[in-house]
Amino acid sequence: MKILITGADGQLGWELRRVVPGGVELTTCNSAELDITNGGLVDEVVSRLSPEIIINAAAYTAVDKAENEAERAMAVNRDGVAHLAAAAGAVGAGVIHVSTDFVFDGCHYRPYLPEDTPHPTGIYGESKLAGERMLLEKCPDAAIIRTAWVYSAHGNNFVKTMLRLMAERDELGVVADQIGSPTWAAGLAQALWQLAAEKLTGIYHWTDAGVASWYDFACAIQEEALRLGILRREAVIRPLRSEDYPTLARRPPYSVLDKTILWEKFGVAAPHWRLNLKKMLAELKNV
Numbered sequence: 001m002k003i004l005i006t007g008a009d010g011q012l013g014w015e016l017r018r019v020v021p022g023g024v025e026l027t028t029c030n031s032a033e034l035d036i037t038n039g040g041l042v043d044e045v046v047s048r049l050s051p052e053i054i055i056n057a058a059a060y061t062a063v064d065k066a067e068n069e070a071e072r073a074m075a076v077n078r079d080g081v082a083h084l085a086a087a088a089g090a091v092g093a094g095v096i097h098v099s100t101d102f103v104f105d106g107c108h109y110r111p112y113l114p115e116d117t118p119h120p121t122g123i124y125g126e127s128k129l130a131g132e133r134m135l136l137e138k139c140p141d142a143a144i145i146r147t148a149w150v151y152s153a154h155g156n157n158f159v160k161t162m163l164r165l166m167a168e169r170d171e172l173g174v175v176a177d178q179i180g181s182p183t184w185a186a187g188l189a190q191a192l193w194q195l196a197a198e199k200l201t202g203i204y205h206w207t208d209a210g211v212a213s214w215y216d217f218a219c220a221i222q223e224e225a226l227r228l229g230i231l232r233r234e235a236v237i238r239p240l241r242s243e244d245y246p247t248l249a250r251r252p253p254y255s256v257l258d259k260t261i262l263w264e265k266f267g268v269a270a271p272h273w274r275l276n277l278k279k280m281l282a283e284l285k286n287v
């Protein structure tokens with residue numbers, strides 16, 4: 001199977017490269033090699049490589065910055081996806097695209113189904129939703145996986161920020177009224193490879209199992225990091241309300257995704273987020 005991965009140096013792109021299954025002829029492009037906002041370049045690269053499937057791991061992911069950079073967020077997350085979809089259509093390639101829990105407003109308080117009506121609360125979510133719609137319009141047979149709270153040993157993310165703050169400070173506050181599912185990018189990458197092998201199409205949800213607030217997640221990060229010797233002393237972690245930690249973008253208060261359909265199709269559920277957190281921290285320690 002000939003596969004092209006875009007955004008190959010991001011958290012997910014990096015994990016996709018680490019767990020390439022046998023029988024895949026892989027080409028990877030980072031943002032410098034293939035800027036997906038450049039439609040002409042996307043056409044040229046895709047027609048030259050003629051992949052069977054494009055896995056799009058490229059995205060503008062700066063949720064707060066997006067509020068002041070709407071044009072850039074739309075250029076990457078909407079127009080970039082449209083370029084990939086058009087180029088894929090021209091060579092008959094499939095597209096697997098990754099989207100986000102932020103397409104929902106988080107006011108439901110029950111896990112979101114793939115068919116629930118999206119209602120983003122910020123520019124990032126709007127741009128990702130616009131990308132989903134562009135893709136399905138141009139490539140109805142594409143697959144979209146929405147995921148959430150992604151972290152990896154590679155790149156910047158909540159886990160690494162918490163480890164830094166816990167090492168630097170005696171005390172920190174973490175939001176306790178936003179609920180979601182922390183997701184290790186390595187597990188997500190494996191799910192995407194399975195999706196590619198089974199040639200599934202449509203919209204799916206994938207995260208690790210279980211739910212947590214950012215506060216719960218931070219406490220777990222500290223416990224595991226102390227146990228592994230990554231941290232040497234305990235910081236006091238205080239639960240905060242969202243209103244005590246204002247951010248430019250409003251986050252969904254409840255962004256748990258219902259994964260039942262994909263878990264049934266794969267015949268296996270993702271592991272609990274805490275198990276994957278332990279694996280990622282063990283890896284980080286060795287790095």
Ligand SMILES: NC(=O)c1ccc[n+]([C@@H]2O[C@H](COP(=O)([O-])OP(=O)(O)OC[C@H]3O[C@@H](n4cnc5c(N)ncnc54)[C@H](OP(=O)(O)O)[C@@H]3O)[C@@H](O)[C@H]2O)c1
Nearest residue numbers: 007009010011012031035036058059061100147148149150
């Ligand atoms: N991170 C999360 O918590 C989270 C949650 C839900 C969904 N998602 C989705 O999951 C997917 C993967 O996210 P991630 O965590 O791996 O993000 P990431 O680490 O920020 O990686 C995104 C990659 O896209 C590249 N990129 C940005 N603009 C580009 C462009 N114009 N052309 C080509 N590449 C470009 C970036 O390169 P540069 O660094 O060089 O700009 C970066 O390597 C994204 O679709 C994201 O929306 C992520």
